[in-house]
Amino acid sequence: MRKPLGRGLSGRGGFLVAVPMLAILAIPLIALAGASSPADIAAGARHPLFGPALWLSARSTVAALAIIVLAGTPLAWWMAGPTGRRSRIVEALVDLPIVIPPAVMGIALLQTFGQRGLFGPALSSLGIGVPFTTTAVVVAQVVVAAPFYIQAAATAFRGVDEDLLIVARTLGQSPMGAFFRVAVPLALPGMVAGAALSWARALGEFGATLIFAGNFVGVTQTMPLAIYTALESDTRVAVALALVLAAASALLLVPLRAVPTLLRGQPAARGEASRQSGRP
Amino acid sequence: MAWSVRVSVRAGSFSLDAEVRGDLDPVVLIGPNGSGKTTLLRVISGAYLPLGGRIRVGERVLYDSRDQVWLAPEERRVGYVPQGYGLFPHLTVLENVAFGRAAARVRNHRRNRRAAAAAILAEMECGDLSGRYPATLSGGEKQRVALARALLPAPDMLLLDEPLAAMDAAARRDFRAYLADHLTERKVPAIVVTHDPRDVYALGTPTVYALEGGSVAQSGPPEALSADPATDFVSEFFREDGRAGRRG
Numbered sequence: 001m002r003k004p005l006g007r008g009l010s011g012r013g014g015f016l017v018a019v020p021m022l023a024i025l026a027i028p029l030i031a032l033a034g035a036s037s038p039a040d041i042a043a044g045a046r047h048p049l050f051g052p053a054l055w056l057s058a059r060s061t062v063a064a065l066a067i068i069v070l071a072g073t074p075l076a077w078w079m080a081g082p083t084g085r086r087s088r089i090v091e092a093l094v095d096l097p098i099v100i101p102p103a104v105m106g107i108a109l110l111q112t113f114g115q116r117g118l119f120g121p122a123l124s125s126l127g128i129g130v131p132f133t134t135t136a137v138v139v140a141q142v143v144v145a146a147p148f149y150i151q152a153a154a155t156a157f158r159g160v161d162e163d164l165l166i167v168a169r170t171l172g173q174s175p176m177g178a179f180f181r182v183a184v185p186l187a188l189p190g191m192v193a194g195a196a197l198s199w200a201r202a203l204g205e206f207g208a209t210l211i212f213a214g215n216f217v218g219v220t221q222t223m224p225l226a227i228y229t230a231l232e233s234d235t236r237v238a239v240a241l242a243l244v245l246a247a248a249s250a251l252l253l254v255p256l257r258a259v260p261t262l263l264r265g266q267p268a269a270r271g272e273a274s275r276q277s278g279r280p
Numbered sequence: 281m282a283w284s285v286r287v288s289v290r291a292g293s294f295s296l297d298a299e300v301r302g303d304l305d306p307v308v309l310i311g312p313n314g315s316g317k318t319t320l321l322r323v324i325s326g327a328y329l330p331l332g333g334r335i336r337v338g339e340r341v342l343y344d345s346r347d348q349v350w351l352a353p354e355e356r357r358v359g360y361v362p363q364g365y366g367l368f369p370h371l372t373v374l375e376n377v378a379f380g381r382a383a384a385r386v387r388n389h390r391r392n393r394r395a396a397a398a399a400i401l402a403e404m405e406c407g408d409l410s411g412r413y414p415a416t417l418s419g420g421e422k423q424r425v426a427l428a429r430a431l432l433p434a435p436d437m438l439l440l441d442e443p444l445a446a447m448d449a450a451a452r453r454d455f456r457a458y459l460a461d462h463l464t465e466r467k468v469p470a471i472v473v474t475h476d477p478r479d480v481y482a483l484g485t486p487t488v489y490a491l492e493g494g495s496v497a498q499s500g501p502p503e504a505l506s507a508d509p510a511t512d513f514v515s516e517f518f519r520e521d522g523r524a525g526r527r528g
Contacts, residue, residue: 161366166360167362169326170353170430
């Protein structure tokens with residue numbers, strides 16, 4: 001593959017200009033990694049806050065991701081269809097949770113499910129209270145993380161050649177058959193990357209969870225909230241929690257980076273290569 | 281098997297009003313880019329819903345705006361080979377051909393379907409390609425596989441959108457004869473879109489339709505169009521014949 005030329009900032013001078021940003025991104029993580037001795041980390045992992053928070057984060061993000069993929073895929077498919085004004089409004093709605101601060105989303109969720117919220121009275125008459133429960137944790141994660149998956153999946157679906165779907169139909173597939181046997185396999189790399197990004201966002205969710213779900217050990221105290229709590233008593237625990245969370249998030253980079261390339265069979269990978277080398 | 285298509289399509293500023301008919305002999309569709317050739321094929325395949333009209337293949341009515349008949353693509357028994365062949369890149373050649381659900385019109389098992397796919401590939405001289413992925417095939421090979429896949433379910437009609445466009449000269453010559461043979465042998469009516477007058481003669485087609493700006497500008501036997509072209513495009517199309525003929 002040829003080196004892309006024509007980029008103004010290339011060569012040694014360009015690298016020097018790029019270093020400050022790289023440093024800002026990397027140094028805090030290096031500092032975090034170097035802050036604790038293995039003994040400190042072991043002590044942190046034995047702390048009573050650690051286990052419940054890890055377990056809650058694991059199951060709540062898995063539940064959130066499942067909801068995001070199950071409910072988000074049909075929406076993404078619809079968004080990838082013929083464009084119209086309608087679809088552009090929907091796209092803006094989907095993007096909104098990305099730009100709105102999580103704390104604001106937390107308040108919005110309280111206004112929806114809280115005691116005096118939109119559905120609050122109806123839900124409490126059924127004996128259901130959402131705020132300050134594990135359900136609330138999942139709801140907060142779904143709301144803030146779903147847009148990342150939906151946008152990625154919609155982009156991936158738009159990349160599927162319409163002719164392939166028409167051919168699948170003429171070969172006897174129902175719309176569902178064409179979707180599952182042609183559109184999904186071809187869009188899978190993008191969907192997996194989007195799901196990984198979404199999962200990472202759900203794992204890091206803090207603001208909306210704190211406001212909408214609270215900070216109760218074993219019920220709503222996820223890893224980020226446990227770090228916040230631990231910081232008030234024992235920095236070592238906070239650092240240990242932070243390291244585990246950082247490692248888990250970094251692991252999500254693997255599906256984000258590697259799996260899409262692996263999943264892309266020979267043909268698509270070729271297309272990718274030619275597209276990149278074709279760049280000026 | 282006689283067939284007839286009369287449809288009106290409106291999509292934004294684009295409009296198509298065309299009437300095309302034929303029987304067992306392949307019909308050739310010519311026309312400049314954007315004249316509505318691909319749209320017409322997609323409407324016949326059932327991918328686009330037209331504004332009005334009627335589509336009939338043999339005894340079956342696929343679409344009739346007056347009687348509110350509209351069959352879904354999977355119910356039409358119409359084979360469609362788009363420009364660029366439309367092979368599924370994530371499936372092998374054999375899986376591509378075995379993809380059809382209504383394959384061979386027998387309610388069939390996965391294994392039968394694969395056997396039928398292997399048989400038609402062998403028949404069409406592509407047996408050795410079975411395990412390969414479409415990206416590794418040449419243009420001519422892709423087109424043969426796409427044709428085999430479209431023919432396996434024994435469609436009542438075949439729609440081929442520029443089947444020879446992406447091939448080099450030698451492959452075109454081979455495939456032209458191959459296509460003509462298989463269409464005659466299998467007795468399946470076809471609409472073939474092409475930009476090359478030599479395809480018209482090779483297919484032995486009795487009728488050419490020239491589509492321009494969304495309507496049929498001229499139709500008839502190729503000799504008649506060539507001798508008395510109604511538009512600049514038709515005249516240009518058949519004039520190239522002479523030049524190209526000397527070359528190839």
